[in-house]
Amino acid sequence: MFYGYTGTILRVNLTNGKISKEALDKKMAEDFVGGRGLASRLLCEEIDPQIEALSPENPLIFGTGPLTGTGAPATARYVVVCKAPLTGTIACSNSGGFFGPEIKFAGYDALIIEGESPEPVYLWIKDERVEIRPARVLWGKFPSETESSLQKLTHPSAKIACIGPGGEKLSLMSGIVNDNYRIAARSGVGALMGKKKLKAIAVRGTGGINLADTEEFWKASMDMHAKITGDPVSFGSFRAYGTTSLVNLINEMGAYPTRNFKSDTFEGAANTSGEAIAEEILERNRACFACPISCTRVTEVKKGPYKGRGEGPEYESTWALGALCGVSNLEAVAKANYLCGDYGIDTISTGATIACAMELFESGALTEKEIGFPLNFGDEAAMVRAVEMIGEREGFGDILADGSYRLAERYGHPELFMGAKKLEMSAYSPRVFQGMALQYATSNRGACHVRGNTVAAELYGVPRYMPPEVLEQKEEMVRRPFQNSTAFVDSSGICLFTKFAITHREICALLTPATGIDFNFDRSIVQGDRIWNLERMFNLRAGFTAADDKLPARVSEPSPDGPRAGSRAILQNHLQTYYQLRGWDTEGRPTPSKLEELGLEDWWNVCREHD
Amino acid sequence: MFVESMINITVKLSIDLRCYRPSLKINESMSIAVPDDTTLLELLTNILQIPAHAVAIPIVNGEKCKLEQSLKKDDQVAFWPPMGGG
Amino acid sequence: MNKLEADVIIIGGGIIGCATAYNLIKKGLDVLLIERNGIGSGATGRSGGGIRQSARVSNEIPLAMESVALFPGLSDELGIDIEYTRSGNFRLVEMPDHRRPMQVDIARQQSHGLDVSWLGVTDVLELAPGLRWQNILGASYCPEDGHCDPLRMVSGFYHKAKEDGLKVLLNSDVQNIQQMDNGQAEVETNTHSLKAAKIVIAAGFGSQELCRKIGLDLPLQNVRYESMITEPLPPILSQMFGVASSDLFFRQTQNGGIHFGGGLIEEENEEDTRTTGDNLKMAVAHISRLVKDLGKANLLRTWGGLDPSTPDGMPILDFLNENVLLATGFCGHGLALGPMVGRYLAEWLATDQCPEALEPFKRNRFDGWLQTKWTPSGAFAADLATEATQTSGTGTVGSGIAFMTPPEYDDAESADQQKLLAVNPEMCTGCRMCESACSIEHEKIMRQTGLRIQVAYPSDDYFLPIMCIHCEDTHCMEACVYDALEINDYGIVTVIEDNCIACMLCIPACPTGGITFVDSKETVVKCNLCGGDPVCARYCPTQAITFRAIDTNMREKMDDFMSKNLDSRIDR
Ligand SMILES: Cc1cc2nc3c(=O)[nH]c(=O)nc-3n(C[C@H](O)[C@H](O)[C@H](O)COP(=O)(O)OP(=O)(O)OC[C@H]3O[C@@H](n4cnc5c(N)ncnc54)[C@H](O)[C@@H]3O)c2cc1C
């Protein structure tokens, strides 16, 4: 009998329509926790990382954590894991809302979707009953329409994850949208779903999640509830302003990348700040399943050319579609953000790609004829137009839809791609935050901020303050309290945003009574490390090397202006120390003894292959 | 004769702290003159009359600093409540 | 005496009473003013005439700025020269120890947008050559401040209002105010009984007594200020002057007299307007140290005046009950505020809505104050208070997030009041933590169906937790033929599981959707308030669900609300 976990994995083959259920390997669950860890482990079992990402062999895995849906605070997360169409690395995008818990209530820890359907289909999961149904009528629809249609076709309370037109058209920046507005966005997981011709998954679960020790679990939940609601960050600025409360702060620090990272301060930041959103377009707060924080904000632009309604924009979206493109019109940014939601594409990559195109255009590498209109920094109408074109793959949008790496390469300026491993960086300048520089360079899915958001330490002082410019000990900081810890948190099913109020100890205090398995602080650190190393091995096998742990040359040059003028990202020696601390060789490969220590021996030959 | 030493600085209040000066616009900074050995703490409690515990991130010229720090001429001060995000 | 009845009765013919009357008349209301002696005979006519924004506590600065902005136009508006000069206000610093606190205080005022700055002694002398430099270190200087003739000003308001129809009762002493059943209040003077819907107490030193008549003991303390004036001298000073950490003030009037004084004498006897030899001598000695060539001037008159003070140096402007609005406690600097306060009070009386600008002056800021002894303090000492006593600090700016502040509930529990789960959909974020809590508590398993509480999502921004509201009609009990539902003495409806055969007739009978069937149990289940400490209310992070005493009014609202939201019932 399983507690916390449901104990069942659902496997659906879209090529031959076969549907099967498998038992969860308890040992595997203990080693990899669940969610991100477990799904990654399953992926490694399914495929050779060297396969083509956009191919029927590449399965799409939806994973939940043991805490997902248990009703403990902020337990709404699910992950999507596959080989990433955008980057070729391992992909793990995660999202909240109500979809993840619904999978658990329907009785599954993970869904493995393999093969490729010849016709558009959707998956209807009603507890143990699973059907592949035709989705011709849904094809081309926006997520909101898809959701309401599907709720009519299936069950009024069914929860839906689907792709928008972006995913259908295989945009490498597309994600998977659930509950209308939430999106597992990065790495292009939507393109794989589109490739499989799987428009949507509708789930309805009426079952329950067993808890090993209900009383203990309830006590731990109440304890966590008190900690979160007593915390000035989780229950203060997050609730009032969502993530966008950061805009003015990061800009004040001169760490707000602007105009494709040409500068680090944006003069128009205040217009697109959390305060401006709260005053101008905010309608109300919403929460994900069982979340006291409720950082989601429903917003609406009531009139004008940018009329629209949706959720967000979040901090990163405001930045990518705003500062990065030099746009300071809040309504335009909000509109672009709504459009990204409609088309189901990643706001960060979309904004970054448009910014890259803007720079190409201004430098003359791209002409007005090719684009169809002038695309200058700060031109909000052009930015919004470009988002639409990307979503539709219309005209020049066809080229933009594959992300900034391919765009910059194509037009002969690879140096204008601002990211690592083909994934665009996010809204914390690596010139200023040295921890973020190292994190962007070494992150397993490319330059992303949520694999190890060291800004917590380098600015807010969580778990302890380390000034952003300082280099000493940053390697250890990036490795343990951020990358490893995040891997564990993502795997548990709890939302990363709780981390301002709680630590692994509280999460373990929930996991143990929920699952009946002994989770404790020390083991959680090893579990995080194991997951990180597994992902690294996947990437090495997929052909990545230490040479890919790098940042664009631009950020190693001094920041041109703002309060931090002159600061720059310093990676070199850093990287070797980091490898060493990780127990990797100078080429950034885990040593056999490290793998043995983590119980990943079966990956030895991957290391040897490269020797 | 005394040398009168007042220094000009600018101050910005953000997020919830804006309720202490509701007339300030978003990200607007106000310039005030303070005695030259004023510390950030004194600026907060005596001049702005904002309880120190409401402020988690004091930033002077783009750098996070301690409340004991003294102000210099033309410093750009910005105060932030506890923050986090992604 | 019916002809003297009015929409509004104002008690007190000082600047506050007259300015309010003037503005009400302008709005076309029918107003009666009652004054014990003569117009301006209280603090107003006895005041120093300083029209300043500087040296005020933080929360008063915006109001003072607005009010001072009205002064340049007042003479024209009122049709009388109020002798207003905008020549600036100094606050002189004499002692080294006071210099830095003054500079800090200047910075505080600047941070509220006031144009005030620190001037060294040379700069001070340049602007005010009549001062003696030997005893001055520097000063705070606010160029937009000034002074006027208080008696001319108050009579201006009074006469203009009277021209336009203000009714007046002079030499009438108000002795009592009573609320009546018909929603009006009655004012009893020594000669009349007068009724009106709204009464304004602007009786200065006489206000505390009237508040007590209404049964309210507010922290108001009458303070006596003493002042005097010299024979006319050639013009030597044009500004208004105050002194840091002393209560001395002085100015030169238009006819040349040097008008100066100070005070801070706690006074219980409300009519005591004496002057005392010791105080006068001190004031004379002090001003002679600061102003050149005063030694030989003759004093013409001396007088005292009373103005009530409050613990935080700001007036109380608030309704005491439905009918009575109090406006007093100006702490010795209300003259300058008068014109604006008059406007706002008139607006409040006419619209029944407290103007935003007057929010900081509500009396509830002193809740609990009377238990502690307090002494009135001079404005400067209050300014220097290190703790921010004045800021609300709840941390919500902008209308968009106002709803995140939970409403205040009166937790008064009385025996005859039922405690129930009250729902506020405004606060609900749709997180379903209440469901989770209910599931874990009652089902010992986590699921989302068959629960005693469920959250409905009628739209993407409206969420509503639904559970049994233990209504008075008990439709479910009527529907049940097996006696499986019972209601206890507290009005709580519960299921007797042994009797329930799960015929489910009660489920559609319940208008709120409060009853569900659970297959594992083979009975229906419904909320039983967890036996007295409902977990959903404890787990709800936003206080959208609260467990609290419900009065009949609330009860009706809930019944009404729930039955209207029938459509939002969900199929779980
Ligand atoms: C010496 C002195 C100097 C001052 N200097 C300044 C200054 O420089 N600048 C400044 O801004 N302020 C100054 N003030 C303060 C300012 O004068 C007062 O705050 C302001 O005038 C108060 O106005 P009021 O209408 O509330 O009260 P008052 O002017 O006192 O009016 C109250 C009226 O109510 C009447 N009354 C009382 N009880 C009753 C009753 N039961 N029935 C009927 N009528 C009643 C009284 O007779 C009186 O006329 C000074 C005050 C004093 C005493």
Ligand code: SF4
């Ligand atoms: S716990 Fe509170 S906020 Fe959350 S759904 Fe229930 S009532 Fe709404």
